[in-house]
Amino acid sequence: MAEGANYALYEKIYLVCEHIPPGMVATYGDIATIVGGGCDARTVGFALNEMPPEQAHLPWQRIINRQGGISTRGLAQRQLLEAEGVAFDAHDRVIMARYHWAGPSAEWAAAHGFNTLPPRDEGDRAEQLSLF
């Protein structure tokens, strides 16, 4: 079902980004998983990198890398997150155990043709918390 190009992925990515609740964060991989359709973490990065001014209202700052760290170099992404109440640990990483977005609701995802995030191990959270 190719409607031309996968450029439509960008729109989906932006849409998902807009649905990240304030004070929460998501990873590039998560967004890619939710969007699906051959969307990779890198595609998300490209979409945000090429984000046009009219999409500047998107909470792009809530998109971080898999390590909970900030990939943007030079941008004050960390400050934006802290302004939303997102705390960082001593390793300059977001406390994923507390702020990691669980993904959109199953209803919303289904309504827009998106996927939901797979369940995560609690062991990860415990490990993250212990770092704190």
Next chain:
DNA sequence: CAGATGACTCCCA
């Protein structure tokens, strides 16, 4: 016109 690059992540040797 064509090659390189950028806000990533996973897997294998």
Next chain:
DNA sequence: CTGGGAGCCATCT
């Protein structure tokens, strides 16, 4: 443990 490659789109030189 360390290193490198693959997968995607648009823009720049």
